[in-house]
Amino acid sequence: MSSDDELAERLRDGDEKALRTAYDRHGGAVLYLAQRLLGNRADAEDVTQMTFVAAWTGRDTYDPRRGTMLGWLLGIARRKAVDRLRSAARDDRVTETVRAQPAPPGGPETPERVLDRLVVADELGRLPEDQRRTLELAFYDDLTHPQIAAVTGLPLGTVKSHIRRGMATLRRRWEVDGAALGSRSAGPSRAL
Amino acid sequence: MQHLDPDRLVLLALSEETVDASESDHLERCAGCRLDLASLREVAELGGESQEVRDLPPPPEHVWRAIAAEITPVADLTARRRRRARWVRPVLAAAAALVVAAGGTVAYLVSRPPAASVTARATLTPLATVPASAGGTVRVLSDGEMRVDVRNLPLTTGFHEVWLIDPDDLTKMVAIGSLTDRPDVVLPVPPGTDLNRYRLVDISDEPHDGDAAHSGRSLLRGTLTS
The missing domain is CATH 1.10.1740.10 (RNA polymerase sigma factor, region 2, helix turn helix motif)
Structure with missing residues (x-):
């Protein structure tokens, strides 16, 4: 690709x-x-x-x-x-x-929200297989870290690091594309 | 000041565990950890929503055809109006060669059977300055696509462009698109193009000079017949 x-x-x-x-x-x-x-x-x-x-x-x-x-x-x-x-x-x-x-209020979602969802979905698809799989179990199946370890047979420490790294990557991408698109202000100064 | 551990932040963001009293104190005072937690929560939420947008089906093909039809000819046609004078002379000079562009058969292999029926076809033959081994075929399909298959075109530092020309007025032409290295190139014919009028297929050698008008260097020609 x-x-x-x-x-x-x-x-x-x-x-x-x-x-x-x-x-x-x-x-x-x-x-x-x-x-x-x-x-x-x-x-x-x-x-x-x-x-x-x-x-x-x-x-x-x-x-x-x-x-x-x-x-x-x-x-x-x-x-x-x-x-x-x-x-x-x-x-x-x-x-x-x-x-x-x-x-x-609470009606149709904002363009930014839809856009963020697409960006995160795209990045999730690009993650290394192990990270992607553990995150899918956490996001889609609501499994806890120990449950993911049990399902995948990976050590708990490995599950932790996959999820931490995967989420860090998603966050970076979300912030970079969000900043490029102007849907959020870049950097830590943005309102919480 | 003891910041929240990255693994701990992830667990909190995923709501797998809840913030305890000392963490709550810290978050109150520490903008950095607050930001990290808020961002990770947002990412976790978006991650949950992302399931419905993974592997989205591609848009229907007719949307692409409309895009292709729009991007191909626009620049060429506007530029041509500006620079017509340069084009006329070489075309008239080349017009004599048109007579040659009649006979000749070309073996033609179709890589995959076309879904649409062929509404017009042309056999392309080389102009006088071009090696006689060059040639090709063109078929226009009922879905508005044109399949172009050429061989032995002279090498170029530029690219090869396909045109449909009105043989009764050689200043009138439609740019169809450029050829690639692949043998079987499919190009969209702009919807509404009158193929009875623009029936002369022309493959030209175009330099990368940013000038979208016909260079005047025609290589192959053939006339569409149904």
């Missing part, structure tokens, strides 16, 4: 196959984000299309040092989806002022 660096370089060289690779790898996440934000499939597919076309025309602006390609693509998709929501809201105000109600 080619790295983001290599993919970025091929993209900058105008290699359309690199865009196809990015689409195969991340198109599902882009579509998911768009669908969660827009709530309808046709608009979500439109936004997915716009996202990859924009990624192509703006391919010189992607810098692998500032975040992953997935993070970059999701950032574009979020902007496109929000633009579409805004223009839909404008249309609604003109034709139907009743619908200009503020969203109820």
Whole structure:
């Protein structure tokens, strides 16, 4: 599997196959984000299309040092989806002022939340097999460290270090992509 | 000051254990540990939510076709309008060679059977300046894709570009895409392209000069017939 660096370089060289690779790898996440934000499939597919076309025309602006390609693509998709929501809201105000109600608290999740989830899921998939497996048991099956040790046959100390390292990696990625996307402020100064 | 142990922070973040009184005291005073715990809790929560977004299915293929159709021709067409003059002369000079681009058969192996039926095809033959062993075939499929198979093209420091040209007005053309090293290249024909008008297939040698217009150096030509 080619790295983001290599993919970025091929993209900058105008290699359309690199865009196809990015689409195969991340198109599902882009579509998911768009669908969660827009709530309808046709608009979500439109936004997915716009996202990859924009990624192509703006391919010189992607810098692998500032975040992953997935993070970059999701950032574009979020902007496109929000633009579409805004223009839909404008249309609604003109034709139907009743619908200009503020969203109820605890209603639809924020774009940042969906985006963070996708970024963490992607990084989880990239972890070394042992770390990934122990984290899945902790996250998805709610198993405790000793239970994970029993299920996997790994020593408790090993389970501990897999989970600690895995979570540290997820955290780094979440903070890096989050900072690149502006969904959070970078560094320890951010509000808790 | 005794900070919270990293393993301990993970257990707290996963809610596997709870904060005791001395830890609670420490967290109150220590912004660093507070931040670590809050971040790890967030990561644990996102990790739990991540199950539903692992292995997402790819978007349907028609979305990709729409993307491909949009990214291929835009730059070429706008640039061409700007620089048409440069293009006209070499094309007219090459037009004589068109007559040659009729006969000739090419053995053609399909790596996988096309799902869509063939709506038009062309046999590509070399222009006068190109070695006679060069050639190829083009098939347009009912789903709007074009399959291009070429062989023995002269080496280039640039790249090879596929065009559809109006033989009745050689300044009118549509850029279809560039060829790769693979023998069987599939390119999208922009939806709505009139293949009765833009029926002349042209493979050109394009330098990496950032100029998206046709270089005027045509290598292969052939006419689409249904």
